């Protein structure tokens with residue numbers, strides 16, 4: 001059966017709309033439906049010199065594969081007109097509304113996945129909405145207490161125990177319960193979503209040199225080892241905690257199905273260095289499939305035809321693959 005995928009362009013003043021228009025230049029084996037402003041998308045297409053025929057999405061329409069040069073859209077009105085490259089906090093509410101509609105339609109089963117373009121977290125907060133990221137927003141919409149952010153590129157998957165929180169809160173947020181929950185979700189999804197029979201997960205320490213036997217921090221000894229030992233007793237293959245500065249050595253990577261990093265800037269700089277423009281951000285533990293790009297809003301490039309659509313294309317391909325795997329596992 002043909003799958004139906006919702007796509008949110010994200011921040012309208014950034015490159016998200018440009019990326020959506022770029023993927024609309026190709027045929028896809030799924031129906032792609034944009035959730036966003038029709039006027040803004042038409043204006044951006046004109047600015048970029050791209051020809052796209054828009055049609056309004058109807059849930060009752062037959063689900064047909066995406067044809068190059070066309071786009072189906074669920075129109076969502078901007079609060080104020082958008083100029084590419086000029087961030088306007090007035091449109092923060094519009095961005096969140098597109099995410100609300102996309103998540104609602106995924107939770108209800110009308111759609112098989114959502115692929116998100118980049119949003120500007122600061123601007124949404126300036127609009128008066130507390131927002132730290134799609135990961136946390138979708139978890140909240142789906143009533144999930146624990147979800148996992150994982151970025152993947154050729155030869156490397158990096159998952160995070162904590163996501164968008166200040167560094168000062170990280171150590172306290174890594175409790176035995178949180179570490180175990182994240183590891184369990186990662187282990188389970190590597191099996192069910194990625195077809196790895198016996199996943200090997202390499203776990204980073206929190207402190208320099210994984211605490212150096214307790215001389216440079218005690219979280220590894222007091223929290224991490226007992227949490228990981230309990231999971232090992234249930235048959236999980238967990239290696240670590242290892243020093244984060246050496247865990248990304250080729251010797252370990254060739255054996256690892258995923259690296260579990262303790263915080264955002266411990267794991268993501270490595271994968272973005274290795275695969276920026278080709279990596280995909282996948283939220284694990286949600287009741288629906290969600291993938292995204294590995295980069296931000298790149299407001300400096302909006303409307304300029306210079307945005308690289310590589311990561312967005314990978315995010316769409318990955319969503320299709322995950323949706324197909326999900327069907328064959330049912």
Ligand SMILES: NC(=O)c1ccc[n+]([C@@H]2O[C@H](COP(=O)([O-])OP(=O)(O)OC[C@H]3O[C@@H](n4cnc5c(N)ncnc54)[C@H](O)[C@@H]3O)[C@@H](O)[C@H]2O)c1
Pocket residue numbers: 010015116117118119120121122134281292293294295296297298299300301306307308309310
């Ligand atoms: N998935 C998401 O929603 C997501 C991901 C990361 C960052 N962000 C947000 O994006 C905003 C801007 O973040 P930033 O400036 O740190 O990162 P950024 O990725 O927007 O930009 C960093 C640099 O990379 C370039 N770049 C980014 N994407 C590109 C592409 N597709 N093609 C060519 N060049 C590209 C930009 O021009 C810039 O020079 C922040 O508000 C951040 O929170 C959102």
Ligand SMILES: N[C@H](C(=O)O)[C@H](O)COP(=O)(O)O
Pocket residue numbers: 132133134135136149264268281292293294295
């Ligand atoms: N942490 C992500 C990154 O650096 O690429 C990014 O901020 C997006 O996160 P969400 O998918 O939660 O919006």
